[in-house]
Amino acid sequence: MGEILPRLLRALATTIQISVLALLLGTVFGLLLGIARVIGPRLFYPVIDGYIFVVRSTPFALQVYAAFFLLPRAGIDLPLFVVGVLALLFNSVGYQIEIVRPALESVDKEQREAADSLGMTRWLAMWLVILPQAARRMVPPLTNELANLVKASSVLSVIAVYELTRAGHAIIASSYKFAEVLILVAALYFVTIQLLSWGAAYLERRIFTYRSGQPI
Template sequence: MNEFDWGTVWYAIPYMLMGTWVTLEICLLSILFGTLVGVVCGLLSLSGVRPVQWLVRAYVYFVRGTPALVQVFLIYFALPQVGIYISAFWCGVIALSFNAGAFIAEIVRASVESIDAGQTEAAMAIGMTHRQSLLHILLPQSLRRMTPPLTNELITLVKGSSLLSVISITELTRSGQVIIAERFTPFEIYMVLAVFYLVLISILSRLSEYVEKRLA
């Protein structure tokens, strides 16, 4: 039985830290854009305008019904076909934002709809419009209910960023793959990868617990 190669681990850590930085950049941008898209689409799905609701449902249906890897390939290979040439980095951000936005839209819709209907009726009774009651009454109350599923979605996004290694973005997983090709030590490198991702997810979980307590 071969011994665990600690030399390769120490060699790999600086490169994996650089890959982690790229992963964090991608994830932070994707969380920002994905949340923006998700909140807007979630509110549009509650607007009562049928054509808009159908468009949002079609978007959500497509994302939920296709693998994230396929969505990455579609964006990476489809954009040049329509004359849009951007870097692999931004293709990855767009793909992850596109994917997360659909799930966040459903989280927003379900959280707002879970608020008691009497709240809407009370708002209407004092002269508020549907938009005002949505923005000032329902949405603030649903924030605490959104936090746990939003955290799960953000954790999924961080783990899903590993898929971007297939389009040659040197994020955390890709950094490990490069070292494996050089050193031929897959077990050691994948163990280190697992630890890196575990640390990232643990930090996210702690932040989520803090936010939940603050909202409570």
């Protein structure tokens, strides 16, 4: 077990790398689409809702296969790592919009009215008044989302992205020591994901205490 641990740790690093990349890129798109879903032209709403529906009602494995088959078909040849990140990104944005939208909507509407009365445009009010207040409320669910992404990234093993699950599978295939490998892989995932979800719970408590301490 000690022998294979370094290999698995390196693969865990890849897993975390992929997940963090997808989270950060996803936040950029999630914010843009989430804001558009709240104050953008009404024309966008069904498009964004449709996208969320597609992401949420198809299995992630199918989305991974689709990226794997369709990107080269469209003449876009990318390394597997990048295909994996893109598949995870496509999936994550669908969930992150639904983190951003409620956070924006949870900011008291008086805040917007006050910004309005100061002569701010809707977009300026969003940028200067609403988004900064909503951003802190997005932090706990986004930490949770990272935990979900670490879990979801295991599916990328089906297209041979060399992350933790794939590495475990490869070592099993060459050594047949499935019990040892699976226990180690499970433990690594479990610790990583538990740390992240404790982090999310901690942040949630911190942010809620902070809010309740604010003057009304």
